[in-house]
Amino acid sequence: xxxxxNTADIVxxxxxxxxxxRPNPPDGAEVGWSVLSYLLGGIVVWGGVGWLIDRWLGLxxxxxxxxxxxxxxxxxxxxxxxxG
Numbered sequence: 001x002x003x004x005x006n007t008a009d010i011v012x013x014x015x016x017x018x019x020x021x022r023p024n025p026p027d028g029a030e031v032g033w034s035v036l037s038y039l040l041g042g043i044v045v046w047g048g049v050g051w052l053i054d055r056w057l058g059l060x061x062x063x064x065x066x067x068x069x070x071x072x073x074x075x076x077x078x079x080x081x082x083x084g
């Protein structure tokens with residue numbers, strides 16, 4: 001019958017194993033492109049959802065405006081969470 005390794009042996013083996021170096025933090029261009037993509041993506045996607053709701057309910061572009069505002073707000077929140 002084999003003895004089972006205890007938790008301390010497992011943790012010790014994992015901590016002493018060869019670990020790859022951490023990647024460098026993103027440079028300014030990467031952060032800028034991700035900010036731009038969040039803003040454009042939020043506005044386009046949620047604006048499109050609002051436009052579809054407008055067409056479905058027969059409203060005069062109210063859903064489009066609300067969708068674009070919601071998309072902008074969501075994008076700014078995600079940007080602040082990621083960058084800030």
